[in-house]
Amino acid sequence: MLDIKFLRSQLDQVKSALRKRHSTIDLESFLKTDVQRRSLLQEVEELKGLRNKTSAEVAQKKRNNDDVSELLEQMASVSKRIKVLDGELKEVDTRTREFLLTIPNIPHGDVPVGRDENDNRIERFWGKKPTLDFPPKEHWELGTDLGGLDFPRATKLTGSRFVVLKGWAARMERALINFMIDVHTHEHGYTEIMPPVIVNKDSLLGTGQLPKFAEDLFKLENSDYYLIPTAEVPLTNLFRDEILNEEDLPCALTAFTPCFRSEAGSYGKDTKGIIRQHQFDKVEMVRIAHPDHSYEDLELLVGHAEDILQKLGLHYRVVTLCTGDLGFSAAKTYDIEVWLPGQNKYREISSCSNCEDFQGRRANIRFNPKGSTKKLLVHTLNGSGLAVGRTMVAIIENYQQKDGSVVIPDVLRPYMDGIDIIQPR
RNA sequence: GGAGAGGUAGCGAAGUCCGGCCGUAACGCGCUCGACUCGAAAUCGAGUUAUCCGCAAGGGUACGUGGGUUCGAAUCCCACCCUCUCCGCCA
Numbered sequence: 001m002l003d004i005k006f007l008r009s010q011l012d013q014v015k016s017a018l019r020k021r022h023s024t025i026d027l028e029s030f031l032k033t034d035v036q037r038r039s040l041l042q043e044v045e046e047l048k049g050l051r052n053k054t055s056a057e058v059a060q061k062k063r064n065n066d067d068v069s070e071l072l073e074q075m076a077s078v079s080k081r082i083k084v085l086d087g088e089l090k091e092v093d094t095r096t097r098e099f100l101l102t103i104p105n106i107p108h109g110d111v112p113v114g115r116d117e118n119d120n121r122i123e124r125f126w127g128k129k130p131t132l133d134f135p136p137k138e139h140w141e142l143g144t145d146l147g148g149l150d151f152p153r154a155t156k157l158t159g160s161r162f163v164v165l166k167g168w169a170a171r172m173e174r175a176l177i178n179f180m181i182d183v184h185t186h187e188h189g190y191t192e193i194m195p196p197v198i199v200n201k202d203s204l205l206g207t208g209q210l211p212k213f214a215e216d217l218f219k220l221e222n223s224d225y226y227l228i229p230t231a232e233v234p235l236t237n238l239f240r241d242e243i244l245n246e247e248d249l250p251c252a253l254t255a256f257t258p259c260f261r262s263e264a265g266s267y268g269k270d271t272k273g274i275i276r277q278h279q280f281d282k283v284e285m286v287r288i289a290h291p292d293h294s295y296e297d298l299e300l301l302v303g304h305a306e307d308i309l310q311k312l313g314l315h316y317r318v319v320t321l322c323t324g325d326l327g328f329s330a331a332k333t334y335d336i337e338v339w340l341p342g343q344n345k346y347r348e349i350s351s352c353s354n355c356e357d358f359q360g361r362r363a364n365i366r367f368n369p370k371g372s373t374k375k376l377l378v379h380t381l382n383g384s385g386l387a388v389g390r391t392m393v394a395i396i397e398n399y400q401q402k403d404g405s406v407v408i409p410d411v412l413r414p415y416m417d418g419i420d421i422i423q424p425r
Numbered sequence: 426g427g428a429g430a431g432g433u434a435g436c437g438a439a440g441u442c443c444g445g446c447c448g449u450a451a452c453g454c455g456c457u458c459g460a461c462u463c464g465a466a467a468u469c470g471a472g473u474u475a476u477c478c479g480c481a482a483g484g485g486u487a488c489g490u491g492g493g494u495u496c497g498a499a500u501c502c503c504a505c506c507c508u509c510u511c512c513g514c515c516a
Contacts, residue, residue, distance in 0.1 A: 038478065038479095041477075041478055041485080042478060042479080042484095042485095044485085045477090045478070045484060045485040045486085046484075046485090048484085048485060048486085049483090049484055049485070051496080051497075052484095052485090052497085054496070054497085055445070055496060055497040056445075056446095056497090058445080058496055058497070059445040059446075059497080060445090060446090062445080063445090063446085068496080071496070072496045072497095073496085074496085075496040075497080076495095076496065078496085079495085079496065079497085242435095243435065368435085368456090370457095375475085
């Protein structure tokens, strides 16, 4: 959510930011509502001031046994008027708030202006593509042949875009989760959290999934509960409506959770394999940061995600998302794209964002700066560290051998009973 | 699911029966500053809600949420939400 004062005073800047995002939000009619709101507010506040003053007078006169009938008569009509105006004001207030909740964040000045992923800026590469002296296979073919991925049965159990992991694949999923969490907690200074994976509406409003993106979520019937699309939601909302101490910043949290996405509007995309599922595992990192240092924190965060890929020996590149590709709540986002030889493509495996105070304002997360009584909004950052299923895809495709076997990366072997290779049956 | 208790500032909590002199909200804790001290503890003193409109002066709002009664509601009435305790059920 943007600061309404900022919106009023820096209208041109906001308009230009929205244009860069290719957003078609109508600010003009909103501003008219805002003017209306403020004039209503002034009128009703004046009347309430009068009412309060007169009420005190009534109390005083009654104590002296003076006649108050005239005052009571006057105030009856004032109160009626207040009730009418309060009703109008409430309606306008609701509209204002709902509108503010639909405006996306303003991109950071460093973010390249562009339309879609083709305009993203490549920042750096790490590692090299593996040299394979045979035509590489895609992960679903290898995974199925090796008996680890079972798509038909997942379809039977549930439907499309689900998978059953079996044997070594189930084991690798669990190994990856433990490996990632261990690195983040032992080497990167994160505190591990096991949050609920079902959250309420306020939490989703706080991080920006609602009200605009309800169709992307799974909602539970007969309640206002939703399955989380990412652990960013529970981790960031841990501090909703709280006031933190300045010395507790930055607060770094990590969590493994399953994530649930309806994937509405992605019907033709990635229908094969486990790249795009309705349910997937992810290790998430969240940082609640001091506003003066949040961009340093963003570099740390993306570095922590990169470290996982480096330890696994997977080639990747880092890109800065352009304005057209940027998510709703983010001011700046780095995507990490891992190389997939089977698909002959770089694919997103982590997304690391600084939301600045956008979520902080929505979720009302503040901190107490030393030597000041004024409470300030925190900056919030989140990043995958990493998407577990996609990491398995990357391992399968990058470490595949000519005979269809898959070598296990060194760092993962202690997590898999020392297994060094998955052999075809 | 049943019974009971509760929701007031950063935290705990008084106030609710009996509406106005109680929301810049008693009292306690915490926090900040100061005094004492070589320093600290203890003690003493001062300060400390948030938010909105307004250039300002000033004013408004908020006692879980939403309604109602009233000139006036933390306080009375109605509905709902949440938390805790006990009972039942349950991995």
